Amino acid sequence: SSTLERMRKDVRILLVGEPKVGKTSLIMSLVSEEFPNVVPYRAEEITIPADVTPERVPTHIVDYSEAEQTDEQLFQEINKANVICIVYSVNNKNSIEKVVSHWIPLITENTDKDSRVPLILVGNKSDLVEHSSMETILPIMNQYSEIETCVECSAKNLKNISELFYYAQKAVLHPTGPLYCPEKKA
Ligand code: GTP
Ligand code: MG
Numbered sequence: 001s002s003t004l005e006r007m008r009k010d011v012r013i014l015l016v017g018e019p020k021v022g023k024t025s026l027i028m029s030l031v032s033e034e035f036p037n038v039v040p041y042r043a044e045e046i047t048i049p050a051d052v053t054p055e056r057v058p059t060h061i062v063d064y065s066e067a068e069q070t071d072e073q074l075f076q077e078i079n080k081a082n083v084i085c086i087v088y089s090v091n092n093k094n095s096i097e098k099v100v101s102h103w104i105p106l107i108t109e110n111t112d113k114d115s116r117v118p119l120i121l122v123g124n125k126s127d128l129v130e131h132s133s134m135e136t137i138l139p140i141m142n143q144y145s146e147i148e149t150c151v152e153c154s155a156k157n158l159k160n161i162s163e164l165f166y167y168a169q170k171a172v173l174h175p176t177g178p179l180y181c182p183e184k185k186a
Helices: 002-007 023-032 071-080 093-109 134-143 161-173
Strands: 011-017 046-048 059-062 083-089 119-124 147-152
Touching: 011 023, 011 071, 011 093, 011 161, 023 119, 023 161, 059 161, 083 093, 083 161, 093 119, 093 134, 119 134, 119 161, 134 147, 147 161
Parallel strands: 011 059, 011 083, 083 119, 119 147
Antiparallel strands: 046 059
């Protein structure tokens, strides 16, 4: 992994998920360290300089919004990403169901079969519920080896926000799962 670290110039993190789960709010909360009451559909791409990231690698954070982007633009971003955060809202069952029925297949179809992109499941709006969504999420994690980890967070009370982006960096720089299957290449 130290070789990988030396070779990698930067990390590109893409956030996807159903509308209104809080993708833009998560990015803005990270950048401004406070919850923005009003957000655009899509945040500008931001680059965090190496020296202020935990892993010392320049990190690009890319937002997605169905309202402002075409499917083709989404597919291009999926292709460019080093790690993809699939965001759902812990108080919205439909947004969780879409992780498996829509987002994972869409990502699989649009990435190179030999180099799977690591995924992180992000349950946002944890401030709105008493109970964790982990019971629902764990079977999904066990089913898909490309899912590196999952995290529950809140853009509103800034819970687990910096952790989320740290996990995303780590998934690229120090992956724990196999990112390619040698037997498939034979
Ligand atoms: P699209 O751009 O339409 O795909 O939505 P999005 O996923 O970017 O969601 P956005 O950040 O626009 O947030 C949608 C709504 O959820 C807004 O009203 C936010 O204020 C609210 N919201 C976002 N994060 C949180 C959170 O952690 N807790 C609570 N309570 N509300 C949140
Ligand atoms: Mg948005």
